[in-house]
Amino acid sequence: MNAQWGVVIVAAGKGTRMRTAESKQYLTLRDKPILVHTLELFQSMDETAAIALVVGQADIGRCKEWVAQYGLTKVTAIVQGGSERQHSVHLGLKALPSHLQWVMVHDGVRPLVTQQAVRACCTAAMKGEDQGAAVIAVPVKDTIKQVNDSGVIVATPDRRSLWAIQTPQAFRRDLLTRAHETAEADRFLGTDDAMVVERLNVPVVVAEGEYTNIKITTPDDLPYAEFLLGMRESVQVSDKIRIELKGEVSQ
Numbered sequence: 001m002n003a004q005w006g007v008v009i010v011a012a013g014k015g016t017r018m019r020t021a022e023s024k025q026y027l028t029l030r031d032k033p034i035l036v037h038t039l040e041l042f043q044s045m046d047e048t049a050a051i052a053l054v055v056g057q058a059d060i061g062r063c064k065e066w067v068a069q070y071g072l073t074k075v076t077a078i079v080q081g082g083s084e085r086q087h088s089v090h091l092g093l094k095a096l097p098s099h100l101q102w103v104m105v106h107d108g109v110r111p112l113v114t115q116q117a118v119r120a121c122c123t124a125a126m127k128g129e130d131q132g133a134a135v136i137a138v139p140v141k142d143t144i145k146q147v148n149d150s151g152v153i154v155a156t157p158d159r160r161s162l163w164a165i166q167t168p169q170a171f172r173r174d175l176l177t178r179a180h181e182t183a184e185a186d187r188f189l190g191t192d193d194a195m196v197v198e199r200l201n202v203p204v205v206v207a208e209g210e211y212t213n214i215k216i217t218t219p220d221d222l223p224y225a226e227f228l229l230g231m232r233e234s235v236q237v238s239d240k241i242r243i244e245l246k247g248e249v250s251q
């Protein structure tokens with residue numbers, strides 16, 4: 001993963017399914033806003049050259065303050081988003097420095113993404129050098145049913161072919177730009193960036209990610225995210241103690 005990446009973090013949604021007065025990306029998880037957790041992960045990676053942060057017009061001011069407060073030096077642009085996620089991604093893409101040839105798109109409300117998962121996605125995108133498109137995903141664990149408007153099952157797709165798609169999603173920049181321009185001209189709206197690329201008949205590779213990379217969407221996701229963060233911290237503490245003890249024993 002030698003390339004330098006531009007990262008679009010989309011955070012201009014209203015979070016209607018969360019049903020809180022404050023948009024979910026600004027709610028506090030442990031000690032800081034969900035969006036700051038997400039930004040810090042990408043800030044921490046050597047591969048990240050620049051971050052374009054896409055937020056609502058009214059939130060640009062506080063995001064500027066957080067960029068200074070949390071030392072998020074790789075955030076090179078904070079831009080106003082659009083009415084749909086896809087519009088927000090397109091606006092962020094245009095705000096990245098023009099020399100960057102590889103781009104990732106990530107939801108601001110997936111704060112538990114890890115460096116390993118990001119790298120897996122980028123590596124998969126760069127493997128197919130000609131095409132350059134990959135997403136991170138996990139195999140579904142449940143049996144999935146297609147249900148009609150009357151609540152009756154109409155199909156049971158083979159689970160072995162079903163994956164729950166997450167972000168980041170990684171692309172050659174010229175491919176993603178073309179895909180978004182084409183979608184805009186055709187008035188096509190998709191729920192992720194892979195969809196706009198798929199309709200150009202370009203293969204999008206799936207790299208296996210982590211079940212813990214949840215998208216904070218509904219109220220029950222918040223205590224679960226707190227729990228996962230707590231687990232991660234206690235693993236880090238016990239790893240640190242193990243290393244320190246090992247050092248003492250070998251002295």
Ligand SMILES: Nc1ccn([C@@H]2O[C@H](COP(=O)(O)OP(=O)(O)OP(=O)(O)O)[C@@H](O)[C@H]2O)c(=O)n1
Pocket residue numbers: 010011012013014015016017018025054081082083084085086088089107108109110215216217
């Ligand atoms: N017009 C929009 C809509 C969504 N997003 C961002 O896209 C990500 C994933 O979207 P989702 O979880 O659906 O967020 P919301 O649209 O905010 O939630 P809801 O659908 O419940 O209103 C979020 O980080 C969200 O802020 C965005 O940047 N611009």
Ligand SMILES: C[C@](O)(CO)[C@H](O)COP(=O)(O)O
Pocket residue numbers: 085107164165166167191192193215
């Ligand atoms: C991009 C995404 O996070 C992949 O799971 C998801 O599609 C966003 O969808 P939403 O409709 O904005 O929740």
